[in-house]
Amino acid sequence: MTPNTLYCRWPFPYLFLCHSNSTNEASLNPYPLTKFLTWVQITIQTLFGSSSHLLFSTYYQFPKHISICSLSLGIFGSSLSQSPAMGETDSFFSNKSAKIFVAGHRGLVGSAIVRKLQSLGFTNLLLRTHADLDLTRQSDVESFFADEKPHYVVLAAAKVGGIHANNTYPADFIAINLQIQTNVIDSSYRHGVNKILFLGSSCIYPKFAPQPIPENALLSGPLEPTNEWYAVAKIAGIKMCQAYRIQHGFDAISAMPTNLYGPNDNFHPENSHVLPALMRRFHKAKVEGAKEVVVWGTGSPLREFLHVDDLADAVVFLLGNYSGLEHVNVGSGKEVTIKELAELVKEVVGFEGELVWDTSKPDGTPRKLMDSSKLASLGWKAKISLKDGLIDTYKWYLENVKQ
Ligand SMILES: NC(=O)c1ccc[n+]([C@@H]2O[C@H](COP(=O)([O-])OP(=O)(O)OC[C@H]3O[C@@H](n4cnc5c(N)ncnc54)[C@H](OP(=O)(O)O)[C@@H]3O)[C@@H](O)[C@H]2O)c1
Numbered sequence: 246m247t248p249n250t251l252y253c254r255w256p257f258p259y260l261f262l263c264h265s266n267s268t269n270e271a272s273l274n275p276y277p278l279t280k281f282l283t284w285v286q287i288t289i290q291t292l293f294g295s296s297s298h299l300l301f302s303t304y305y306q307f308p309k310h311i312s313i314c315s316l317s318l319g320i321f322g323s324s325l326s327q328s329p330a331m332g333e334t335d336s337f338f339s340n341k342s343a344k345i346f347v348a349g350h351r352g353l354v355g356s357a358i359v360r361k362l363q364s365l366g367f368t369n370l371l372l373r374t375h376a377d378l379d380l381t382r383q384s385d386v387e388s389f390f391a392d393e394k395p396h397y398v399v400l401a402a403a404k405v406g407g408i409h410a411n412n413t414y415p416a417d418f419i420a421i422n423l424q425i426q427t428n429v430i431d432s433s434y435r436h437g438v439n440k441i442l443f444l445g446s447s448c449i450y451p452k453f454a455p456q457p458i459p460e461n462a463l464l465s466g467p468l469e470p471t472n473e474w475y476a477v478a479k480i481a482g483i484k485m486c487q488a489y490r491i492q493h494g495f496d497a498i499s500a501m502p503t504n505l506y507g508p509n510d511n512f513h514p515e516n517s518h519v520l521p522a523l524m525r526r527f528h529k530a531k532v533e534g535a536k537e538v539v540v541w542g543t544g545s546p547l548r549e550f551l552h553v554d555d556l557a558d559a560v561v562f563l564l565g566n567y568s569g570l571e572h573v574n575v576g577s578g579k580e581v582t583i584k585e586l587a588e589l590v591k592e593v594v595g596f597e598g599e600l601v602w603d604t605s606k607p608d609g610t611p612r613k614l615m616d617s618s619k620l621a622s623l624g625w626k627a628k629i630s631l632k633d634g635l636i637d638t639y640k641w642y643l644e645n646v647k648q
């Protein structure tokens with residue numbers, strides 16, 4: 246039985262879960278009355294779908310007795326119709342012609358989301374390259390939303406890069422990301438988008454966050470200084486989604502993926518992440534008949550990896566099944582040491598030489614694992630094993646990256 250059917254037939258366990266989320270959400274609000282209203286609103290939204298936003302606009306703006314009447318009528322009316330969890334899910338998954346804007350559709354994440362939506366039969370994807378629509382340009386973004394009026398938005402466009410790029414271009418990392426997010430989230434709200442999903446990353450968490458890192462570790466300590474510009478922008482994106490939900494009842498959610506890999510990854514010799522960098526180096530060594538590949542550090546740090554097709558699956562799952570204030574971690578829940586990863590990449594690539602560890606070089610953070618139990622409790626888990634994902638990625642690399 247899928248989680249969706251479970252929610253429909255027995256809404257109460259789901260309601261209980263949503264209550265625990267809504268308690269967190271409500272607790273963010275400093276005023277007791279609004280805190281209570283937020284809690285009730287989230288519960289009602291969970292039960293009766295996003296149309297109940299309208300009901301609560303009434304609740305906040307009109308005298309109490311009118312509001313209570315309309316609230317009661319709303320609850321009664323909705324309860325005669327259908328299960329809200331099902332309505333929420335149905336409204337996304339059943340309308341395959343809904344117009345969905347995937348911002349950043351040529352990137353690692355955006356391209357996987359497009360593949361996933363297409364495989365599910367969504368036929369009305371709205372796609373614009375960076376050259377067609379520069380999302381940092383406010384008036385262009387506003388005109389685009391006014392003309393196209395998308396129903397759903399997935400924000401996978403961002404200025405992304407490693408430590409070197411962050412250190413060299415801090416102004417670009419903070420300004421471009423803030424501009425893209427602000428323009429897209431605000432225009433989505435103003436032009437009647439049903440729901441937006443904003444993508445951040447695990448770098449939003451403090452350098453010394455508890456491991457595995459739970460969602461509530463956000464803003465609990467200082468950030469890792471090497472990517473703080475990017476992280477601050479991403480944190481602002483999460484907060485903007487929360488603010489628009491609280492003030493306007495806008496269905497804006499955020500997902501924070503762990504380290505991703507897969508087709509369309511960046512295999513650049515200097516700017517790539519550890520997994521594509523290892524793949525490229527082993528491949529080059531195999532082709533050139535090298536005897537060894539030297540890798541920095543001891544290989545002992547623990548890391549988590551998620552195939553980007555799994556992330557895309559989670560994004561679509563969240564669009565259909567989650568409407569909460571708090572962001573959601575998306576990880577595989579499986580850790581490997583860098584040494585295990587390197588051995589596996591070596592095997593998949595078929596490099597038969599030696600793997601040598603240069604222990605005079607720094608190791609980096611000893612452990613970085615996301616706590617994805619919230620997403621698991623909603624009913625989603627990763628399906629692609631690291632080995633299968635590496636085989637798939639290497640195939641893509643051979644077919645698509647200029648050797
Ligand atoms: N890669 C990971 O391991 C990872 C992990 C966790 C989270 N994420 C998150 O996932 C999101 C996407 O990352 P990604 O890895 O897919 O990045 P990516 O491969 O670099 O793709 C980013 C996309 O955004 C587009 N873009 C950038 N600036 C733009 C602008 N001003 N206007 C319009 N489009 C613009 C890029 O187009 P151009 O290339 O043409 O500029 C590109 O298509 C980011 O928010 C990132 O934080 C990624």
